Amino acid sequence: MAKRKFMLPSIAGAIATVAAIPAHAAWDLLNMPRGVTVLSREIYGMHMIMLWICLAIAVVTFGAMIVAMIRFRKSKGAVADTKLLHNARLEAAWTIVPTLILIGMAIPSVEKLIKIEDTTGSELTIKVTGYQWQWHYEYLGTGVSFFSRLSRESDLARQRASGIDPSTVDHYLLEVDHPLVVPTGAKIRLLLTANDVIHAWWVPEFGMKRDAIPGFINEMWISVDEDQPGTYRGQCAELCGADHGFMPIVVVAKPKAEFQAWLAEQEAAQL
Amino acid sequence: MQASRARANRALAARLVLMAAGSFAFGFALVPLYDVFCELTGIGSRERLSRAADTADLTVDSSRTVVVEFTASVPAGGHFRFAPMVASMEVQPGRLYEAHYLARNLADHSTTAHAVPSVAPARAMRHFRKTECFCFTPQHFAGDEERELAVRFTVDRELPAGIDRLTLSYAFYDSERVAGGTTG
Amino acid sequence: MSTAQGMQAAGHGEHHGGRPQGLARWFTTTNHKDIGTMYLVFSLAMFLIGGVMALAIRAELFQPGLQLVDPTLFNQLTTMHALVMVFGAVMPATVGLANWMIPLQIGAADMALPRMNLFSFWLLFVAFLLLLSTLALPGGPPAAGWTLYPPLVLQSGSAFPAAIFAIHLMGASSIMGAINVIVTIVNMRAPGMTLLKMPLFCWAWLITAYLLIAVMPVFAGGVTMLLTDYFFATSFFNAAGGGDPVLFQHVFWFFGHPEVYIMILPAFGIVSEVIPTFSRKPIFGYEAMVYAIASIAFLSFIVWAHHMFTVGMPLAGQLFFSLSTMLIAVPTGVKIFNWTATMWRGSISFEPPMLFALAFLFLFTIGGFSGLMLAIVPADLQYHDTYFVVAHFHYVLVPGAVFGILAAVYYWLPKWTGHLYDMRLAKWHFWLTAIFVNVLFFPQHFLGLAGMPRRIPDYATQFADWNMISSVGAFGFGLAQLLFVWLIVKCARGGERASAGVWDWPHGLEWTVPSPAPYHTFEKAPEHK
Numbered sequence: 001m002a003k004r005k006f007m008l009p010s011i012a013g014a015i016a017t018v019a020a021i022p023a024h025a026a027w028d029l030l031n032m033p034r035g036v037t038v039l040s041r042e043i044y045g046m047h048m049i050m051l052w053i054c055l056a057i058a059v060v061t062f063g064a065m066i067v068a069m070i071r072f073r074k075s076k077g078a079v080a081d082t083k084l085l086h087n088a089r090l091e092a093a094w095t096i097v098p099t100l101i102l103i104g105m106a107i108p109s110v111e112k113l114i115k116i117e118d119t120t121g122s123e124l125t126i127k128v129t130g131y132q133w134q135w136h137y138e139y140l141g142t143g144v145s146f147f148s149r150l151s152r153e154s155d156l157a158r159q160r161a162s163g164i165d166p167s168t169v170d171h172y173l174l175e176v177d178h179p180l181v182v183p184t185g186a187k188i189r190l191l192l193t194a195n196d197v198i199h200a201w202w203v204p205e206f207g208m209k210r211d212a213i214p215g216f217i218n219e220m221w222i223s224v225d226e227d228q229p230g231t232y233r234g235q236c237a238e239l240c241g242a243d244h245g246f247m248p249i250v251v252v253a254k255p256k257a258e259f260q261a262w263l264a265e266q267e268a269a270q271l
Numbered sequence: 272m273q274a275s276r277a278r279a280n281r282a283l284a285a286r287l288v289l290m291a292a293g294s295f296a297f298g299f300a301l302v303p304l305y306d307v308f309c310e311l312t313g314i315g316s317r318e319r320l321s322r323a324a325d326t327a328d329l330t331v332d333s334s335r336t337v338v339v340e341f342t343a344s345v346p347a348g349g350h351f352r353f354a355p356m357v358a359s360m361e362v363q364p365g366r367l368y369e370a371h372y373l374a375r376n377l378a379d380h381s382t383t384a385h386a387v388p389s390v391a392p393a394r395a396m397r398h399f400r401k402t403e404c405f406c407f408t409p410q411h412f413a414g415d416e417e418r419e420l421a422v423r424f425t426v427d428r429e430l431p432a433g434i435d436r437l438t439l440s441y442a443f444y445d446s447e448r449v450a451g452g453t454t455g
Numbered sequence: 456m457s458t459a460q461g462m463q464a465a466g467h468g469e470h471h472g473g474r475p476q477g478l479a480r481w482f483t484t485t486n487h488k489d490i491g492t493m494y495l496v497f498s499l500a501m502f503l504i505g506g507v508m509a510l511a512i513r514a515e516l517f518q519p520g521l522q523l524v525d526p527t528l529f530n531q532l533t534t535m536h537a538l539v540m541v542f543g544a545v546m547p548a549t550v551g552l553a554n555w556m557i558p559l560q561i562g563a564a565d566m567a568l569p570r571m572n573l574f575s576f577w578l579l580f581v582a583f584l585l586l587l588s589t590l591a592l593p594g595g596p597p598a599a600g601w602t603l604y605p606p607l608v609l610q611s612g613s614a615f616p617a618a619i620f621a622i623h624l625m626g627a628s629s630i631m632g633a634i635n636v637i638v639t640i641v642n643m644r645a646p647g648m649t650l651l652k653m654p655l656f657c658w659a660w661l662i663t664a665y666l667l668i669a670v671m672p673v674f675a676g677g678v679t680m681l682l683t684d685y686f687f688a689t690s691f692f693n694a695a696g697g698g699d700p701v702l703f704q705h706v707f708w709f710f711g712h713p714e715v716y717i718m719i720l721p722a723f724g725i726v727s728e729v730i731p732t733f734s735r736k737p738i739f740g741y742e743a744m745v746y747a748i749a750s751i752a753f754l755s756f757i758v759w760a761h762h763m764f765t766v767g768m769p770l771a772g773q774l775f776f777s778l779s780t781m782l783i784a785v786p787t788g789v790k791i792f793n794w795t796a797t798m799w800r801g802s803i804s805f806e807p808p809m810l811f812a813l814a815f816l817f818l819f820t821i822g823g824f825s826g827l828m829l830a831i832v833p834a835d836l837q838y839h840d841t842y843f844v845v846a847h848f849h850y851v852l853v854p855g856a857v858f859g860i861l862a863a864v865y866y867w868l869p870k871w872t873g874h875l876y877d878m879r880l881a882k883w884h885f886w887l888t889a890i891f892v893n894v895l896f897f898p899q900h901f902l903g904l905a906g907m908p909r910r911i912p913d914y915a916t917q918f919a920d921w922n923m924i925s926s927v928g929a930f931g932f933g934l935a936q937l938l939f940v941w942l943i944v945k946c947a948r949g950g951e952r953a954s955a956g957v958w959d960w961p962h963g964l965e966w967t968v969p970s971p972a973p974y975h976t977f978e979k980a981p982e983h984k
Contacts, residue, residue, distance in 0.1 A: 029905035029917060032837055039833075047834045054824040061791065065816060068798040072734070080735040080960075081800040091743045094792045095785055102781045105831065110774060112833040117770050119392060120435045127342055140340055140438075141358035158521055158913055166519040166916055173519075173915045191391055191438055196347040197607040198700055200765060200840060204906040209836050211766045213701060214346055214606060215694020217440040218767035219391035235908050237765075237840040239600050241607060242526040245911030321697070346695075387694050393769060444695035 033205050036228040036253070040207025042112050053105060116208075119221045122189035126180070130192070130199025130212035130236065133243035137180050140191075144266040150246050151175035158246060174233040179250035183259035185226030192218040197241060203234030203249055211238055224253040320388040323407060324400030331365040332428045338362075339426065340438040341370055350377045351384060353443040356419065364428045367402065372420045374443065376412035383446040385409045386420075388439065395437040398430040409446055482577075485569035486974060487554045492871070493576050494551030495864075499940070501543030501583065502857075506933050508536040513895075513929035516922050521913050529912035530598035535590070537601035538618075541718065542625050543583050545852070548860045549721035550575075550632050553660045556867065557636065559965035559972060560654045562645030562981040567638040575631045582624035589614035600910060602711070603678065605692040605703050609685050616686075619678045626671040633667035636660050645964070645980045651745065654963050655738060658745050659724025662752045666713045666720070669756075674710035677703060701766050708759035716755040719819075719851060720748060722859025723790060726812045728963070729862050730794050733809035734801030735960040740793040747786040747793075754783045764835045773832045780830035784823065791820055804959065807881035811862035814854055814889045822850030825900065840910075843903025849896045854889075861888075861939070868943070869957045873971030874950030880942045887935035895928030 034044045072078040129136040131147075138145035150158075154173050157164035166172040182188055192201055192212040202209035203222075210220045224232075234249040254262060309318075339362050341355035356371040376382055386406040390396045401407075405420035412418075426437070475483050481493060512532050515523045524532065554572065558565055566572050589596040594612030597603070608615070640661045644653065681703070683689040690696020692703045731738045738744060760768060760776040768776075794816055803809070825847035829835050838844060869875050898921040903909075907918045914922065953970040968976045 029921065030901050032904045033906070043833045043837055046831060047828070047837065050828045050831055050834060054827060058820070058824065061795070061820060062817060064795050065798070065813075068795055068801075069803060069813065072798060072801050072803050074735070074802040074804045078800075078802045080802040082736045084739065084796075084800050085737055086740045086743070087796075090792075090796070091740055091789065095789055098785050098788045099782075102784060105827075106778055106781060109777065109831045109833055113770060113773055116833060116836075117392070118433055120433055122436060125340060125436070125438070129344060138342075140342060160521040160523075160525055162520070164520075166913075171915070173913060189436065191342065191440070193344055193389075193440065193442070194346075195344070197610070198604060202840075202908070204837065207837060209765050209839055213694075213699075213766070215387050215442045215444075216389040216699070216767075217342070217391045217438060218393075219438070234906070235911075237908050239530070239604070239607065239910045241610065242530065242598075244530075245526065245908070245913055318697075385695075387697070393767060442694060 035205040035207045036225050036230070036232065037206050037208075037222055038225075039112075039116060039222070040205060042115070043207040046109060046112060049108070050105060053101065057101075116220075119187075119189050119219060121187050122221060123186040124183070125189045125191060126182070127191040127193070127217075128180075128201055128212065130194040130196075130201070130240065130247075132196050132241050133236075133247040135176075135180075135201070135247060135249060136195075139263065139266075142263060142267055143270050144263060146178045148176045148178045148180060148250070150243075150248060151177055155246070171233065173246065174235070174248045174250065176248055176250045179231070179252045181252045181254060181259060181262055182222075182224065183256045184224045184229050184253045185256060187221055187223045189219060189221050192220070198238050199236050199240045199247075200238035201234070201249060202237040203232050203251055205232045206234070206251075209237055226255075229253050229255055320390060320396060320399065320401070321406060323402055323404070329365055329367065329425065330428070331363050333363055336361045336363055337426055337430065337434065338436040339368075339370075339424075340436065341372070342438060342440045343372060343443060344440070345443045349384070349443060349445045350382070351375065351443050351445065352377060352417075353386075353441070362426055364426045364430055367423060367425050369421055369423045370439075372405070372422070372441065373417065374410070374412070374420055375417035376415060379414040381411065381413045381416075383409045383411050384443055385446055386441040386443050388441055391438045391440070392434060395426075395430060395434050398427045399437065399439065400425050400427055406441060483573075485565070485573050487558050487565045487569065487572065488871075488972060488974065490569075490572050490576055491551045491553075491555030494547045494554060494579075497576075497580065497583075498544050498546075498548035498551060498860075499943075501539050501547065503936070503940070504587070505536050505539035505544055506936065508532050508539065510929060510933050512536065513926040515912055516914070517926040518923065519914055519916050519919050524912065526912050527598055528595065530600070530910065531596045533910055534598055534600055535586075535596050538586060539583075540852075541601065541714070542622075543586075545718045545856050545860070546629065547579060549660075549663070549718070549856075550629075552656075552721065552725070552860070552863050552867075553632075553636055555871065556965060557639060557657055557660060558643070559870075559968065559976060560657055560963055561640065561643060561648060562964050562977045563639060563643035564975065564977050566635050567643055568635045571631050572635055575628045575635070578624050578628040578631075582621045582628065585617050585624065586621035589617050592617065602707060603681065603703075604707075605681060605684065605700050608681060609692075616682070619682050622678050623675055626675045629667050630671050633664035633671075636664040637668075640664075645977070645982070647982060651742065654724075655727035655741070655744055655748075656721070656724035659720045659727070659748055662748050663717050663720045666717050666752055666755065670710040670713045670717075673706060674714075677706035677710065680706070701763070704763050704766065705760070708762045709756075711762065712759040713752075713755045715848070715851070716751060718856045719859075720752065722815065722856045723748060725859045725863040725866070726794060726815055729808045729812040729866050730797050730816075732866070732958055732960055732962060733806060733812075734798045734803050736797065736801045737962065738793065739796035739799070740789075743789055744793055747789045750786040751783060754779060754786070758783065761830060761835075764832050765839050777830055777832045781827060784827050787823055791816065791823075806865075806958070807878065807885055808862045808866035810882070810885045810889075811858045811865060814885070815858045815862065818854030818858070818889075818892070819851055822847055822852075822855055825850065838903060840908055841903035842899040842907045842909055845909050846896050846899035846903060849899070853896065854892050858888075864943070866958075867965070868946055869953035870965060870968075870970050870972055872946050872950075873953055873969075874946050875953050875957075876942055876946035876950060880938060880945075884935060884938040884942060887938070888932060891928050891931035891935060893928070895925055895932050898922075898925045898928075 032044055032047050034041055125140040127138040127140055134147050134149040136147050153169050154175055157166055157169045192210050194212040194214040199212040200209055201212055206222045208220050208222055210218050230253055232251045236244055236247045338359050340359040343353045343355055345351050345353050352375040354373055356373050362368050388406045390399050401422055401424045403423040592613045597611050597614050597618045599608035640657055680691040684691050690698040692698050692700045727738055758776055758780045761780045829838055902918055902921045907914055955969050956966045
């Protein structure tokens with residue numbers, strides 16, 4: 001009865017989860033994306049290190065618990081050693097060793113934080129403004145600016161009892177009418193603010209998230225790898241009202257030359 | 272026994288009253304204390320953005336240039352067109368510069384507005400000093416009036432080396448709608 | 456000492472004949488057992504109400520697309536679910552346990568301030584009447600999240616003042632309850648029971664009480680500033696008037712972080728009672744456990760901004776809060792190791808209280824690991840405001856605080872009712888709960904890592920599978936709790952007689968009085984060696 005008392009729920013839970021998964025669709029979705037920027041890859045690496053360390057500590061800790069529960073069962077005749085009350089050396093050990101592990105975890109994160117805060121050498125500044133419930137993008141110094149809203153197809157499908165099956169909509173809830181276009185291989189400074197309430201701008205593949213606060217500007221930088229042009233999707237990441245879940249972010253990263261051409265086209269259209 | 276207990280109770284009551292009074296007084300003392308704390312730590316440099324800075328020592332550091340970008344927003348509920356007249360400027364720390372914004376009251380009645388400044392990156396805030404700014408005082412506009420608003424500033428020499436570009440942003444608020452509360 | 460004797464002497468004579476019967480009893484009783492029962496029944500009712508809200512949320516999230524609720528109602532459900540669970544279920548349950556057990560464990564006849572005790576309960580009751588009444592107000596309940604961030608919360612309608620007032624009442628109730636706990640523990644311990652001989656449940660509550668007194672007023676201050684911004688044109692959180700929305704976040708989380716420790720510390724205390732009893736040996740490292748709880752409580756004051764890593768914080772701030780947050784893992788780890796060492800070379804049996812305590816040990820630790828990951832700022836930039844956070848806090852709150860409370864109920868129910876409960880039913884309740892809580896919350900880690908933000912009523916189709924599984928888990932978990940309700944009703948009505956000691960290896964003064972505990976216990980202070 002006592003044996004495997006906690007193996008059972010974990011196994012049962014695992015079976016329940018596995019049994020319901022069709023093919024490999026869900027397996028892709030077990031972990032953070034590596035992403036397409038220097039920062040996203042570093043963050044992924046940090047995350048994986050943390051995960052492995054926690055897993056290792058878990059194996060040791062849970063292992064000790066399971067051994068205790070099995071070896072010292074009353075039903076198998078274990079007799080309690082009521083004199084085993086304290087051990088100062090053990091207490092010191094399991095205070096100091098975890099502290100050292102934590103310091104070890106903290107050190108790499110410092111260097112990454114400094115990199116995240118370093119916005120020098122940027123080639124382009126884009127001002128991002130959060131609205132209820134859409135984004136506004138402005139390419140500073142060019143006069144190019146536009147709103148970016150949830151695409152019409154998604155918007156129709158997401159209405160309550162719309163009768164439209166979300167799986168028939170391309171990039172359901174992650175498509176907009178005017179995506180943000182950026183060059184690859186360039187450090188881009190993003191300025192974030194909001195028009196009404198707090199929003200947050202987040203694209204998982206870029207590894208960066210920052211709040212957009214009305215009345216103030218925040219900044220962050222991204223740099224999409226030169227060899228990774230493409231379309232990247234994210235969402236608002238701060239509760240901002242009814243349609244918080246319906247103001248996605250779509251970024252199209254183009255090689256520099258293509259980007260310049262696109263920008264020139266937009267500037268011309270503004271005139 | 273009763274008498275000594277009564278005495279002890281009185282003494283305790285007196286100490287407790289003193290502690291309560293002291294806590295209350297501490298609450299008031301916090302007002303000047305916060306100013307001291309903010310000076311020491313540099314937190315609250317945002318407040319300094321809304322006040323004229325002294326520029327007694329204005330020696331130019333010609334060894335570096337910093338790009339200062341200008342941007343503007345009119346948050347929800349404001350009836351203004353408000354934009355910088357120049358998108359950016361290359362500045363040398365220590366020298367005084369002037370930048371202009373163009374504001375137009377889109378309503379046909381007079382109104383008052385005021386601008387709230389913000390600087391990014393945040394650690395550049397304490398090094399951005401304005402000697403004159405339209406954000407120091409409320410700005411009155413007649414109906415449909417348009418005018419240029421000026422800000423004079425300097426970036427001080429202590430600006431950290433790791434900053435080559437900073438952005439000055441203004442949020443332009445219609446004073447009538449400043450009253451915090453439900454929007455619209 | 457003399458106070459306890461004084462209490463015994465004063466006026467117990469008139470109570471013996473005249474204890475009010477019927478409904479009047481519950482409005483006039485100042486007996487800690489009655490009041491404890493009222494808090495526990497209240498918290499069970501709130502747990503079910505909050506649970507129904509959660510089921511509505513998970514029902515909507517069962518599939519992509521909006522089927523059942525509109526987005527505003529969804530936000531209202533998530534807001535109310537949290538407020539009800541935090542302030543209506545978990546906190547009152549721990550207060551109820553404190554009321555019932557602290558006097559019994561320290562050998563006191565009652566709490567130090569019995570009338571204030573009664574007032575605290577009814578204040579809470581009224582507070583929740585007010586909060587739940589917002590469901591019927593035009594515009595419905597608040598929808599800005601339990602965190603009430605401005606400017607969004609200032610867009611609330613008529614529910615806003617009701618919610619703020621409810622929070623004030625609830626806060627006053629908690630503060631008074633905390634004062635009661637401290638005064639009781641400091642003054643009314645049996646002769647011979649020094650602080651370092653006191654049961655760990657009492658230690659946990661002593662420290663929790665200090666946390667409550669320190670931070671509840673801060674929360675009250677914060678929501679009052681929201682109130683004045685809303686009604687009286689102040690600009691605390693409005694940039695237009697020179698204020699800053701982020702100020703609220705600082706004030707809120709300065710309260711909010713110690714608040715979550717207020718919820719978990721009593722559970723730590725409970726686990727420290729249960730594991731020794733069913734390992735048949737005393738807690739390992741008693742003093743280390745006391746220092747650990749005190750360290751956790753102290754550290755809880757200096758970590759608040761780890762909820763705010765994406766607001767645009769200076770580097771120094773990010774580093775400080777990241778490191779201080781990671782540091783909390785140390786005393787927490789000490790506790791987990793000590794609980795394990797208590798089992799080591801013990802003689803362990805697996806009655807329902809022990810089952811829940813052991814599940815706590817495993818699953819709370821999982822929650823602790825995700826918390827450690829969240830403390831690392833660069834990684835948090837990906838986790839913040841996603842389901843990874845939702846998974847983390849539900850692991851520490853549900854298999855954490857709630858399992859602790861369930862363990863306590865299963866541990867002390869025979870003492871309260873005088874009957875043993877249906878063990879088979881209890882074990883069914885345990886296994887279904889423990890399995891389904893994992894089916895419900897574990898996939899949420901994956902959802903967060905894969906990119907699903909929190910507080911959204913609908914999601915992109917790649918998130919469908921894990922959401923479906925999580926929703927199945929929710930319904931399983933919810934239905935399993937009905938077994939618990941049934942078990943309690945059955946036990947209250949009757950069952951096998953419970954002895955004074957109830958369990959095989961009872962420790963603590965509460966097991967020296969008969970079961971059910973007489974209405975008045977320890978009218979004469981017991982000797983404690």
